Amino acid sequence: MVTTLSRISLAHLPTPLQPLERLSQELGGPQLWIKRDDLTGLAFGGNKTRKLEFLLGEALYQQAHTVITAGSVQSNHARQTAAAAARCGLRCILVLSAMSPGEIEGNLFLDHLLGAQIRWTGHRNGNALMQQIANEERVAGRTPYVIPYGGSNALGAAAYFEAMHEMVRQSRQAQVEFDSVLFASSSGGTQSGMVAGAAAMHYHGRIMGMSVDEPADVLAQRVRRLARLTVEYLNVRVEVPNEAVTVIDDYVGEGYAIMGEPEREAIHLLARLEGILLDPVYTAKAMAGLIDLVRNKTWRRDQAVLFWHTGGAPALFAYRDRLLSR
Numbered sequence: 001m002v003t004t005l006s007r008i009s010l011a012h013l014p015t016p017l018q019p020l021e022r023l024s025q026e027l028g029g030p031q032l033w034i035k036r037d038d039l040t041g042l043a044f045g046g047n048k049t050r051k052l053e054f055l056l057g058e059a060l061y062q063q064a065h066t067v068i069t070a071g072s073v074q075s076n077h078a079r080q081t082a083a084a085a086a087r088c089g090l091r092c093i094l095v096l097s098a099m100s101p102g103e104i105e106g107n108l109f110l111d112h113l114l115g116a117q118i119r120w121t122g123h124r125n126g127n128a129l130m131q132q133i134a135n136e137e138r139v140a141g142r143t144p145y146v147i148p149y150g151g152s153n154a155l156g157a158a159a160y161f162e163a164m165h166e167m168v169r170q171s172r173q174a175q176v177e178f179d180s181v182l183f184a185s186s187s188g189g190t191q192s193g194m195v196a197g198a199a200a201m202h203y204h205g206r207i208m209g210m211s212v213d214e215p216a217d218v219l220a221q222r223v224r225r226l227a228r229l230t231v232e233y234l235n236v237r238v239e240v241p242n243e244a245v246t247v248i249d250d251y252v253g254e255g256y257a258i259m260g261e262p263e264r265e266a267i268h269l270l271a272r273l274e275g276i277l278l279d280p281v282y283t284a285k286a287m288a289g290l291i292d293l294v295r296n297k298t299w300r301r302d303q304a305v306l307f308w309h310t311g312g313a314p315a316l317f318a319y320r321d322r323l324l325s326r
């Protein structure tokens with residue numbers, strides 16, 4: 001159990017670990033399982049709720065008044081940060097990419113509902129704008145706490161160091177051993193924490209981050225660096241070998257936040273076979289990759305593979321028309 005002085009409780013943990021019986025049967029490959037981090041809770045949940053337990057804990061410890069973070073228009077991280085800030089009684093300022101879209105829907109609608117103030121970057125750099133806003137807050141006599149994109153620093157990643165321990169405990173209880181663990185990887189904090197946690201536990205399952213955006217080598221390099229910073233931060237004496245970081249970029253498809261046919265198929269399959277909602281930006285790309293790898297006989301039938309659901313379903317509403325049209 002990772003404890004820091006300032007961690008707070010925001011998530012419903014442990015999240016369930018469940019077999020995907022109907023999907024496994026449909027695809028005819030290995031036994032597929034799912035880890036339900038879409039059920040962490042806090043305004044529809046997702047992977048960021050775990051990270052925010054550590055980050056908001058530190059914000060409170062530093063007696064911050066205002067939490068500032070950045071993301072895309074449909075950022076799940078921004079929405080969960082807004083919810084966590086509301087829960088902690090803190091002001092929240094979200095720096096969102098580019099310009100306000102015509103429609104306020106999905107996560108952006110929830111950001112408003114949760115009381116966050118929104119600043120659009122326009123052509124400016126998001127990090128620079130966050131620093132500018134932090135200065136404005138200081139001038140106004142308030143203490144800001146800036147959370148990086150995706151909550152992906154060593155403190156945020158520490159949450160997935162711990163989550164890895166949670167998953168391994170559950171899999172032992174369920175008497176299942178996963179050959180591979182797949183999930184959507186973007187700013188890299190989730191994957192960094194997982195590989196660091198796996199190294200600390202001598203866990204040998206393959207951890208496969210499915211890039212939703214960047215080339216594999218770029219993301220893998222970031223994950224390696226952050227995984228090492230995470231073990232350093234946690235003061236755990238463990239080496240994270242380069243080979244422990246696997247990033248697959250074959251399923252980026254048409255690009256970040258663009259939903260193509262494989263993502264649509266993944267969303268429909270999970271909804272109709274398992275009653276589970278994926279999101280079009282992250283988890284549907286990762287699941288589309290998993291489905292393709294199963295169809296290409298990457299695993300034997302007697303093996304087990306885990307899909308770690310990282311949340312994001314509120315973005316579905318912003319893709320409603322494209323999901324309904326055929």
Ligand SMILES: Cc1ncc(COP(=O)(O)O)c(C=O)c1O
Pocket residue numbers: 046047075076077150152184185186187188189190191279282283310311312
């Ligand atoms: C639903 C969902 N899945 C996965 C990710 C990727 O997590 P990370 O940024 O830690 O790589 C995100 C990040 O925003 C997300 O919102």
